[in-house]
Amino acid sequence: MLNLIKKLYNDSRIRYLFFGGLTTLVNLGMFALLKGPCGIDYKISNFFSVAIAICFAFVVNKLYVFQSKSESFADTIHEFIKFVLGRLVTMAVEVGGVPFCVEFLHQPQMIAKLETQVIVTIVNYFISKFLVFKSQKK
Structure with a gap:
């Protein structure tokens, strides 16, 4: 069992799915919190929940998913800028x-949020793997 866990952890796609799931939970949780108890309009809540999730995603993608090593703080900032541009x-x-x-398909807000999360998660993986953290040493 331990060997299976190690094998799964060594696959960046599996790590991305796990940490992508956590990022999605951060995004959805912040969305629900901001629009629910905080009473903020769903469009504004959506914007801020995405921004918070982007910051969370950079940290976990850099450290755990792609295990990117930076030689300097400037390198980290450069990666962060590329990451944010891709996420924008x-x-x-x-x-x-x-x-x-x-508004046009008349879907519930949370269903719409979940649907867009699936599309965004897939596209973000390719952006991160091939454009942002591509210089990682294997």
Whole structure:
């Protein structure tokens, strides 16, 4: 059993699914908290929940998923900028996609949020793997 866990952990795709799931929970949890108890409009809640999830995702992707090592703080900042730029692309999909699903397709807000999360998670993996953390040493 321990060998299976080690084998799964050594696969960056499995690590991405696990930490991507945690990132999704951060995103959905913040969305629910901001629009529910805090009473913030769902569009604004969506924007801030995505921004918080992006910061969380950078840390876990860098440290655990792609295990990227930076030689300097400047290298880390460079990775962060590339990461955020990549995530801004998918953030546009999510920030635009949720209202589209809610207002035009008449879907419940949380269903719309979940649907866009699936698309965004897949695209983000490829952005992170091939554009942001591509220089990692194997």
